[in-house]
Amino acid sequence: MPELFSKFGPEMAAVSLPAWLDLAALMVGAVSGVLVAHERKLDLVGFVGLAMLCGLGGGLIRDVTMQVDSVYMLSSPYAIPAAAGMGIFAFLFPSLFDKFSNLIEWVDIVSVGLFALMGTDKAIVYGLLPFSAILMGTLTGVGGGMLRDVFLGDIPRIFKPSNYYALCALAGSTIYYVTVMVFWLGKPWAAFLCVAVTVGLRRWSLH
Amino acid sequence: MPELFSKFGPEMAAVSLPAWLDLAALMVGAVSGVLVAHERKLDLVGFVGLAMLCGLGGGLIRDVTMQVDSVYMLSSPYAIPAAAGMGIFAFLFPSLFDKFSNLIEWVDIVSVGLFALMGTDKAIVYGLLPFSAILMGTLTGVGGGMLRDVFLGDIPRIFKPSNYYALCALAGSTIYYVTVMVFWLGKPWAAFLCVAVTVGLRRWSLH
């Protein structure tokens, strides 16, 4: 059993989630970017630009706002090639993404959940105050999509009525913070809950 | 008499303004945000989002740009709940804000003045160069409103002709810098002058 599972207690709060989760959030975010590029029939630069904006943007907002530790996208040797590579791959094989285009809402919200998780977790690791940690999670969750909307000249969806992205990210971040810091739940379970609540709330809001 | 009033001289430049002024700037900024949300009939997410953007945005731009000391909104236990609470309160009691809606210009410019003050003061405390301190004040002053305009899909007002927000913030920051660093005026008096000049210039420009 990995260390994160085998121990429970306050001292585990400072142990970061495994690095592959950062990469997973990045990849799902990048896919949400290329799906938009696909929808708008952008060129290669647009595909790579949106993959990087949506894959790296949330984490960059997190790291620049918190100003602690390194900037993930710069210090990880995988982050930039992974995001750019996803953009190039999607541009070269657009037909693979045709069948995904009705999944865009799902990909979007899973990406929001994963980024909310990574934002809240970094804030917990660095001992931020509860409200600060939850805000960092929410901001990291919706940040990439907000940047994308602003750069594409759209009004960010979080400022459009009946759109509950931000609330989903807020709920996910809060669940993660409370389960880890109040109930000392193991981080992997709390992480699963965070993403499940974010995605579930979104699905439920569409009914 | 508080310490800030009783002493005069160069050594006082490094003493920050009292923390409640940061909170006051935040609250006035948040009110300017909810008045816009009210005007545009946004939902709860929009109210809270704009309250936080306008209440916390200027200070965040300041802290992220200067990269010294902590990020105010993350290190203060009051900042995030105050901004979010103002958004929720304004959404629940919209009728209270009906009578304020013709005050939106006043609230806006007082918020610009207070943020210009807090931006210039932090720059002075950390010993920035004169032009840098004045730019930080101006940027902090107009930052929240600029973010709001960009996120709402408007062209920021500072890039529209005949709009002198930025000049008012510049004048307020300059007055504060000069009175504190050249004339060694006590910070509370200089702070009063900063806000008065910002608001007065704006009022005068509307004639």
Add this chain to the structure above:
Amino acid sequence: MPELFSKFGPEMAAVSLPAWLDLAALMVGAVSGVLVAHERKLDLVGFVGLAMLCGLGGGLIRDVTMQVDSVYMLSSPYAIPAAAGMGIFAFLFPSLFDKFSNLIEWVDIVSVGLFALMGTDKAIVYGLLPFSAILMGTLTGVGGGMLRDVFLGDIPRIFKPSNYYALCALAGSTIYYVTVMVFWLGKPWAAFLCVAVTVGLRRWSLH
């Protein structure tokens, strides 16, 4: 011969380019900003705002993202006055810029090349990973223009089809990184190559 020319080898990678190059990038960027302000018939605030956005924006994005060393525009005593002064000068003597208005594309791309150079070089000096250094160069190169477009309510040109700014910046940054870090070419020659490739590729793409 200046030190940068007289020595070759790995140990020279950590020696920054001379500071006047930062100022040169800033001035060319500021000119690209005032040409847009001129074109749109903005007022003095618009001229100064765009000169500062385009002159200082790219470097600010670089410094805020990398979070190492000081923020150039705040620590240099020349940066802010130079950018603001260019805005004032261009507003006062618009006729001087009439003859430049067909040069706007040239000024833009030289500015992109110079900023890509300064971004990549700072990343090399601080030992960033190859992909990170090249991304920092590209982002610094296109950052000022992206900010300008977002603030003017345009869709950033890098997200419009058939616009190869970002590719030019990417090529320039890559050339600089490879010539300096792989072939240990002297920085001045590599810098020249970086700007020449950025500008040349752009010129070529317009045919």
